[in-house]
Amino acid sequence: MPVRRSRRRYLAIYIEGAKPGGAKELEELIFSSLLRLFGEVGASKASFRVVEYDAGEGVAVVRCGHKHAGLVRAALAAITDVGGRPAALHVLDVSGTLRALRKRLPSRLADLNAYERRPS
Amino acid sequence: MGRRFADLHIRCDFGPGYEGLRELVKRARCLGFSLLAVPLRPGVAREELSRLKAMAEEEGIDLATRVDLAPRSREELLSALRRLRRRFELIGVLCSNKAVARVAARDRRVDLLSFPLELRKRFFDEAEAELASGSSCALELDMMPLMGLRSPERVRLLGRLREEVALAREKGVPIIISSGATEPILMRKPRELAYLASELLDLSLEEALDALSRRPAEMVERNRAKLRPDFIAPGIRLVRRGTDCP
Numbered sequence: 001m002p003v004r005r006s007r008r009r010y011l012a013i014y015i016e017g018a019k020p021g022g023a024k025e026l027e028e029l030i031f032s033s034l035l036r037l038f039g040e041v042g043a044s045k046a047s048f049r050v051v052e053y054d055a056g057e058g059v060a061v062v063r064c065g066h067k068h069a070g071l072v073r074a075a076l077a078a079i080t081d082v083g084g085r086p087a088a089l090h091v092l093d094v095s096g097t098l099r100a101l102r103k104r105l106p107s108r109l110a111d112l113n114a115y116e117r118r119p120s
Numbered sequence: 121m122g123r124r125f126a127d128l129h130i131r132c133d134f135g136p137g138y139e140g141l142r143e144l145v146k147r148a149r150c151l152g153f154s155l156l157a158v159p160l161r162p163g164v165a166r167e168e169l170s171r172l173k174a175m176a177e178e179e180g181i182d183l184a185t186r187v188d189l190a191p192r193s194r195e196e197l198l199s200a201l202r203r204l205r206r207r208f209e210l211i212g213v214l215c216s217n218k219a220v221a222r223v224a225a226r227d228r229r230v231d232l233l234s235f236p237l238e239l240r241k242r243f244f245d246e247a248e249a250e251l252a253s254g255s256s257c258a259l260e261l262d263m264m265p266l267m268g269l270r271s272p273e274r275v276r277l278l279g280r281l282r283e284e285v286a287l288a289r290e291k292g293v294p295i296i297i298s299s300g301a302t303e304p305i306l307m308r309k310p311r312e313l314a315y316l317a318s319e320l321l322d323l324s325l326e327e328a329l330d331a332l333s334r335r336p337a338e339m340v341e342r343n344r345a346k347l348r349p350d351f352i353a354p355g356i357r358l359v360r361r362g363t364d365c366p
Contacts, residue, residue, distance in 0.1 A: 087305070
């Protein structure tokens, strides 16, 4: 009998302040936060991946298991710096499918206040 | 209707005339908060308080006036409460010794109990929770300062905080989650703070969301009612003045 694929959550995040140079760096940043807060067991439960990352805009889409999305959201909130420079990761939107998230993302980005996108 | 989120403890430095407060209020609005409290100087003039509230209202934020006390003795705490209770909507007490912690938990004029990050200075034990449940004060937990701690220290503190949360739940002491942000970039969206509190402190997500919305709103509303001129005692208010009363 085929095993049903576990449900996923896709999170669109906006990075304020210092930004990681690439998707790999972002993945390491989030993964180390997960590991620090929840250990290896917690990090493995989260089944987390960076799906796409635009370093210029500071917008990324990450994927995680739907039952443990809370772990990833907590780990994102706990990040306060990137390479020693202050940073904050804000969740813009959450969706069960990548297609729905991509559809909504432009309007979420438009909603981002000018202040939030260009912090002083 | 959706939740109205509150951050009752933003500890940024706003400058002598609170010049930086407007930017912070705008930021809080962007992040999804509608009620905010920042600790003000105890000597701030009433006109200044009104000006700050009006400024926040222009930006769509309800600003609650708050003062933080860090008394070293029972007498110092009681004297500050006598002077300041009628001037501020919220009074937070940082309890750095047991005597202060016990008096603060028992006194109905105290709204928020907070404790230093050092383990040996956290006095929220069973007796403290019992006293706090009899008065109206809440246990305030700042989330972002925890993120600045190093690993072994943070691990021990998180364990202690989970015990405090369980005690507060058992004794019916309200829990308030705040950011405790010292820089604007340390502010987080309310739901992110809720997830952080829920995962780290063994709160259910619903409890964490309440600690960021319903609980603080109720506290501010209750205190505002007490500060109104028609307030006499809980449940009793002056309806009409007159000379024809029997």
